[in-house]
Amino acid sequence: MTRLELVAVGASWGGLRAIETVLGYLPEDFGAAVVIAQHRQSGGQEGMLEHLLDARCALTVSEAEDKQRLAPGAVLVAPADYHLLVERGAVSLSVDAPLHFSRPSIDVLLGSAADAYGAGTTGVLLTGANADGAVGLAKIAARGGTAIVQNPETAERREMPEAALWATPEARVLELEQIGPALVELAASSAGSLP
Amino acid sequence: MALRVSGDAHEARERLEIELLLEAIQRAYGYDFRGYAVASLRRRLWHRVYGEGLETISGLQERILHEPACMDRLLRDLSINVTEMFRDPSFHRALRAHVFPLLRTYPFIRVWNAGCSTGEEIYSVAIALHEEGLLERTRIYATDIDEAALERARSGAFPLERMQFYTENYQRAGGKESFSRYYSTDGNVARFDPALAAGTVFAQHNLVTDGSFNEFQLIVCRNVLIYFGAELQEKVLGLFGASMTRLGVLALGRKESLRHSRHADEYEPIVEAEKIFRRRA
Known part of the structure; x- marks a missing residue:
């Protein structure tokens, strides 16, 4: 099977707690890079989200800078008021117009992840109150990557996971607490397949 | 359009189409976008493809070579950055x-x-x-x-x-x-x-x-x-x-x-x- 190289996560309303839960399960030696787009207010306290997450999980979490390298076990979060895009081996930022009123846009992040890493990508869509991310996640699935959606029934807000499932019916539906362990398993099984 | 070709084949073909398009633009119009960051560039190219009612980047290349006005429209897509007064x-x-x-x-x-x-x-x-x-x-x-x-x-x-x-x-x-x-x-x-x-x-x-x-x-x-x-x-x-x-x-x-x-x-x-x-x- 294709090696898991990149985990791309999108979340909106209620996302901080959900992201924290998912990252909390990932060990320091997690074998894939992680990128996150969480809808956030521009002009909010800069770096707060990253500090919180960094303090509460084993991985290194930082706000993405342009052309920052992707590395296994390193988590890059989209800065407020920028789109975060994945290139092969690094990230880029853009100030293109907001999509669905959102910058960062989850569709932009997940779509670019699918372009850069194809089947080596796992997309994760968490709680949220809009439809951002559905198109991006479908693209990951279409390119042979893995699509994971938080169970809308138990998510803090169900709209975003529901929209994702409508666009990608074959996505794996997991409880929030199951997503981290599933990522660990994906990373481990794919690492084992290497010579 | 065959959307469900394997991810890698899709990626390789699209990358080829983009490379050819940028080469054509450079030779026909002198604008050199070959060193641009690929992810944003790809989004903007597709934006223009759809804006022209086309389906592929190769299709966009054909139109650009035959219609300078289309190059102007793409140039605008590729160069306008959303900005604001006293941003930050x-x-x-x-x-x-x-x-x-x-x-x-x-x-x-x-x-x-x-x-x-x-x-x-x-x-x-x-x-x-x-x-x-x-x-x-x-x-x-x-x-x-x-x-x-x-x-x-x-x-x-x-x-x-x-x-x-x-x-x-x-x-x-x-x-x-x-x-x-x-x-x-x-x-x-x-x-x-x-x-x-x-x-x-x-x-x-x-x-x-x-x-x-x-x-x-x-x-x-x-x-x-x-x-x-x-x-x-x-x-x-x-x-x-x-x-x-x-x-x-x-x-x-x-x-x-x-x-x-x-x-x-x-x-x-x-x-x-x-x-x-x-x-x-």
Whole structure:
């Protein structure tokens, strides 16, 4: 099977707690890079989200800078008021117009992840109150990557996971607490397949 | 269109189509987008593909080669950056507090706003220079690749609906006056006082292919380099270095960094968090 190289996560309303839960399960030696787009207010306290997450999980979490390298076990979060895009081996930022009123846009992040890493990508869509991310996640699935959606029934807000499932019916539906362990398993099984 | 070909084959074919398109554009029109960051470029190319009612990037290539007007439309897609007045107020506050005192030591000041797009940043900087009594001895060179964007910048007219937001930005950026004194209302646009741009030279300049044209005490280039790939960034940073006076100041966007650049050692931070650097002696 294709090696898991990149985990791309999108979340909106209620996302901080959900992201924290998912990252909390990932060990320091997690074998894939992680990128996150969480809808956030521009002009909010800069770096707060990253500090919180960094303090509460084993991985290194930082706000993405342009052309920052992707590395296994390193988590890059989209800065407020920028789109975060994945290139092969690094990230880029853009100030293109907001999509669905959102910058960062989850569709932009997940779509670019699918372009850069194809089947080596796992997309994760968490709680949220809009439809951002559905198109991006479908693209990951279409390119042979893995699509994971938080169970809308138990998510803090169900709209975003529901929209994702409508666009990608074959996505794996997991409880929030199951997503981290599933990522660990994906990373481990794919690492084992290497010579 | 075969959407469900395997991901890798899809990727390889699309990459080939993009490479051929950029090569064609370069040879037919002289614009060189080959060093641009691929992810954003890909989005904008597809935006144009759909905007033309086409289905593939190869289809876009055909139209561009046969219809120069289509190239103009793509150029606009590829070059217009969404900007705002006093974007990142803390940056503009830092500029006033830490850079203007350096500029004040020169009898004549030259500022380059590289990639000025539709001009919001020029007027922001000009207003601050005016309030600090420096505008009269400053010449601002405002350049962009896109002539249509420059035309809008020259007009100094921005959407009236944005003024409430810009007023807040202006105040947070350390503005000293009532913001509304700088513009007059004309229908649904706010038309800025032409005196603000009297010392500004608007000129088409392509950071990728054009060279150095003057020496500046301050170069402002915010959220432009993010659209370039790492190698092209190096080249443009070299151009900035060659276009700067001794101890010149370089201001980049908040999330742009010199850290990974070959040119990193040539600069020291003035305000690290705002990405304001000074060239070492």
